[in-house]
Amino acid sequence: MQEYGLSHVWSQGDFVTRAIAIVLLVMSVLSWTVIIIKGTQVFRLSRLTRTAEPDFWHSENFSAGLQKLGESGQNNPFLALALAGQDAAEHHRQSQPHLHDKMDVSDWITRALKNSVDDTVSRLQSGLAMLASIGSTSPFVGLFGTVWGIYHALLAIGASGQTTIDKVAGPVGEALIMTAFGLFVAIPAVLGFNALTRANKGIVSKLNRFAHSLHGYFLTGASVHSTQFTNNVTPVRNKSTSASAS
Numbered sequence: 150m151q152e153y154g155l156s157h158v159w160s161q162g163d164f165v166t167r168a169i170a171i172v173l174l175v176m177s178v179l180s181w182t183v184i185i186i187k188g189t190q191v192f193r194l195s196r197l198t199r200t201a202e203p204d205f206w207h208s209e210n211f212s213a214g215l216q217k218l219g220e221s222g223q224n225n226p227f228l229a230l231a232l233a234g235q236d237a238a239e240h241h242r243q244s245q246p247h248l249h250d251k252m253d254v255s256d257w258i259t260r261a262l263k264n265s266v267d268d269t270v271s272r273l274q275s276g277l278a279m280l281a282s283i284g285s286t287s288p289f290v291g292l293f294g295t296v297w298g299i300y301h302a303l304l305a306i307g308a309s310g311q312t313t314i315d316k317v318a319g320p321v322g323e324a325l326i327m328t329a330f331g332l333f334v335a336i337p338a339v340l341g342f343n344a345l346t347r348a349n350k351g352i353v354s355k356l357n358r359f360a361h362s363l364h365g366y367f368l369t370g371a372s373v374h375s376t377q378f379t380n381n382v383t384p385v386r387n388k389s390t391s392a393s394a395s
Contacts, residue, residue, distance in 0.1 A: 163301070169294035169327060173287060177334045180283045183276040184341035190273075191348045194226070198355045201227040206362070211235070226269040226352075230262060230360055237261030238367040258367050262360040269356060273349045277342055284338035291331015298324025 201218055205227070208214035218228040237258045302321055 165297055166294060166327075169290060169297070170330065172290060173294075173327075173330045173334050176283045176287050176290070176338075180280055180334065180338040180341065183280055184337065184345075187273075187276055187345050188341070190224075191345060191352070194273075194352050195348065197225065197227065198352055201225075202355065202359055202362075205231070205359075224272075226265070226356055227359060229269070230265045230356060231363060233261045233265040234258055234360075234363045234367050255364070255368055258364055262364060266353070266356050266360055270349075270353055273352065277345060277349075280338045280342040280345070284335050284342055287334040287338065288328075288331045291327045291329070291334070294327030294330070295324050298327060 197219070204217040205214040208217055211231075215228065215231060218231060219225045237260070238254070240257075299321055302324055
């Protein structure tokens with residue numbers, strides 16, 4: 150049994166077997182690279198989503214809220230969203246003589262906020278297509294290596310004329326290693342894709358909720374500190390306004 154093993158598969162395999170092994174190795178490295186990089190990004194954004202909204206809406210003013218969101222150099226989607234809405238509202242206000250007949254301020258701000266969310270979604274989804282492709286194709290790549298290996302193993306056994314179980318089990322078992330390699334590459338890729346997709350949906354959902362609240366703020370001009378953050382961001386009527394109304 151000493152002549153059988155992984156080293157024997159590599160040394161005795163032809164260029165097709167070696168090429169398949171290298172392809173599976175590259176797939177594995179790529180999938181784990183994407184999983185680690187995107188997992189780190191999602192973990193950072195998940196921590197940010199737990200504090201970004203309540204910190205912003207409990208600020209005294211808009212500028213203080215921006216400061217609480219953090220630095221722009223950290224790829225902060227919440228800060229990018231707030232700045233996009235602010236820029237859109239300011240641009241529409243300054244260009245109102247030219248734009249008010251073409252696009253309503255609500256539509257203009259909505260467009261800017263949607264573009265910012267779309268940019269974040271695009272960054273979150275980058276690399277996931279590679280994971281999906283690796284997870285769906287690597288088992289078949291490994292299976293092709295198995296079929297190729299069994300074919301050559303049977304040819305060698307037929308040429309030697311020895312068909313006992315001890316002569317068949319070794320070469321066929323070595324060929325089946327390629328199937329195991331394919332599964333070893335596919336399983337982490339599929340699990341990573343599913344986990345990242347689920348985490349991204351949660352982040353995007355909170356971004357959409359934040360964008361909806363910002364849209365209302367830029368249209369109504371309500372002060373930031375008059376908004377109470379709960380599970381859903383709901384405006385709270387100012388006490389002085391209520392008193393005067395009564």
